[in-house]
Amino acid sequence: MTITRADAVRLDAADPLAGLRDRFDIPEGVVYLDGNSLGAPPRAVAGALAAFADDWRRDLIGAWGSAGWGGLAARLGTRVARLVGAAEDEVIVTDTTSGNLFKLLVAACRMRPGRSRVLIEAANFPSDLYVAQGVCELLGLELGYLDEGAPLDETVAVVVHSHVDFRTGEIADMAGLTARAHDVGALMLWDLCHSAGAIPVDLTGAGADLAVGCTYKYLNGGPGSPAYAYVAGRLQDRVRQPITGWGGHARRFAMAREFEPAPGTARLQVSQAPVIGMVALDAALDAFEGVTVEALRDKAASLGELFVALAAERLPALRLVSPRDPAARGSQVSFAHPAAERILAEAAERGVVGDFRPPETMRFGFAPLYVRHVDVYEAVERIAAVVPA
Numbered sequence: 001m002t003i004t005r006a007d008a009v010r011l012d013a014a015d016p017l018a019g020l021r022d023r024f025d026i027p028e029g030v031v032y033l034d035g036n037s038l039g040a041p042p043r044a045v046a047g048a049l050a051a052f053a054d055d056w057r058r059d060l061i062g063a064w065g066s067a068g069w070g071g072l073a074a075r076l077g078t079r080v081a082r083l084v085g086a087a088e089d090e091v092i093v094t095d096t097t098s099g100n101l102f103k104l105l106v107a108a109c110r111m112r113p114g115r116s117r118v119l120i121e122a123a124n125f126p127s128d129l130y131v132a133q134g135v136c137e138l139l140g141l142e143l144g145y146l147d148e149g150a151p152l153d154e155t156v157a158v159v160v161h162s163h164v165d166f167r168t169g170e171i172a173d174m175a176g177l178t179a180r181a182h183d184v185g186a187l188m189l190w191d192l193c194h195s196a197g198a199i200p201v202d203l204t205g206a207g208a209d210l211a212v213g214c215t216y217k218y219l220n221g222g223p224g225s226p227a228y229a230y231v232a233g234r235l236q237d238r239v240r241q242p243i244t245g246w247g248g249h250a251r252r253f254a255m256a257r258e259f260e261p262a263p264g265t266a267r268l269q270v271s272q273a274p275v276i277g278m279v280a281l282d283a284a285l286d287a288f289e290g291v292t293v294e295a296l297r298d299k300a301a302s303l304g305e306l307f308v309a310l311a312a313e314r315l316p317a318l319r320l321v322s323p324r325d326p327a328a329r330g331s332q333v334s335f336a337h338p339a340a341e342r343i344l345a346e347a348a349e350r351g352v353v354g355d356f357r358p359p360e361t362m363r364f365g366f367a368p369l370y371v372r373h374v375d376v377y378e379a380v381e382r383i384a385a386v387v388p389a
């Protein structure tokens with residue numbers, strides 16, 4: 001049965017999250033399916049940045065207190081914690097994903113002295129691979145690739161894995177892999193970049209030890225917005241991260257000679273993360289107010305299913321590389337085609353923004369707060385017009 005535009009309109013009419021699109025500023029006529037690379041701007045952000053400039057002008061250094069800048073890293077951590085299934089004091093917002101990965105990976109290896117290997121999946125995001133390679137070189141450890149058959153045994157200090165694969169959107173079994181790591185006494189470090197804000201994440205339920213993630217994708221913090229780091233409560237006093245700047249000191253303004261780690265996740269800070277980025281993120285997170293992660297997942301699945309069904313009808317030349325089962329994929333679908341790059345460039349000229357990952361993957365992300373079913377319908381129509389016969 002052919003799917004029509006009216007079907008998409010009906011799905012939007014029944015969508016409990018439909019009204020949330022008004023919280024965003026998306027150019028007219030653009031179908032934005034790249035929120036899994038850079039989220040769209042929530043309307044509240046522009047006003048928050050103007051207020052930030054005003055606070056700075058008016059209160060000068062006093063704004064650290066009067067505008068609450070000093071407490072932002074921890075406060076934002078509590079807001080992100082709700083979206084990733086963590087306790088409020090288990091997440092801190094600071095630095096970049098790659099920087100946090102470096103710090104937590106070194107800390108994890110230090111908690112497993114005598115173990116000689118780190119495992120990662122070769123399909124992980126390149127920055128994760130590079131950081132893991134760098135940490136292994138620094139500490140004299142061996143790096144093994146889980147998806148290429150490297151054994152998970154008692155020689156492994158830590159396993160690093162993405163919750164959602166950035167190319168295919170496949171969801172990893174967080175609880176299962178964490179349990180396998182724990183069975184051999186290894187620690188488990190998750191990268192949540194492609195899941196937080198789009199699908200439920202349950203770090204506590206999975207028994208995860210450590211995690212990192214960015215805030216510029218589904219959390220809409222803006223380009224280069226600060227990332228976050230999670231440390232399970234039971235490990236917080238044992239974490240010794242390697243970049244011991246004054247931001248992680250127990251008494252930053254005592255100006256003491258020796259480093260003394262701050263309690264809890266505060267010790268993961270190096271110095272001051274850019275306040276302007278944290279202010280933007282704080283306003284951006286308001287877009288999630290009143291929204292449950294289950295509602296996000298349902299909407300994401302509905303959008304993805306519509307895209308897959310329409311693609312089966314109208315884009316037969318595209319090969320689905322994401323899992324067919326919506327429960328097995330995050331909020332994106334990916335297809336392969338030898339002319340993927342050209343198709344995406346021509347689709348972009350027609351206002352459909354997806355992204356290309358070499359050698360031939362087309363990714364389409366469905367940020368559940370602002371993508372509509374009619375957007376999905378429009379996207380497939382416009383892409384169909386540019387796929388070579």
Ligand SMILES: Cc1ncc(COP(=O)(O)O)c(C=O)c1O
Pocket residue numbers: 096097098099125127128162166191193194214227
């Ligand atoms: C899975 C994953 N990990 C890490 C990164 C790197 O994040 P950052 O630029 O914050 O270091 C990205 C995206 O750039 C990513 O998609």
Ligand SMILES: Nc1c(O)cccc1C(=O)C[C@H](N)C(=O)O
Pocket residue numbers: 036037038125166
């Ligand atoms: N952070 C990015 C950037 O500054 C420019 C272009 C892309 C990005 C990305 O975040 C890419 C993204 N992590 C990915 O999944 O491919």
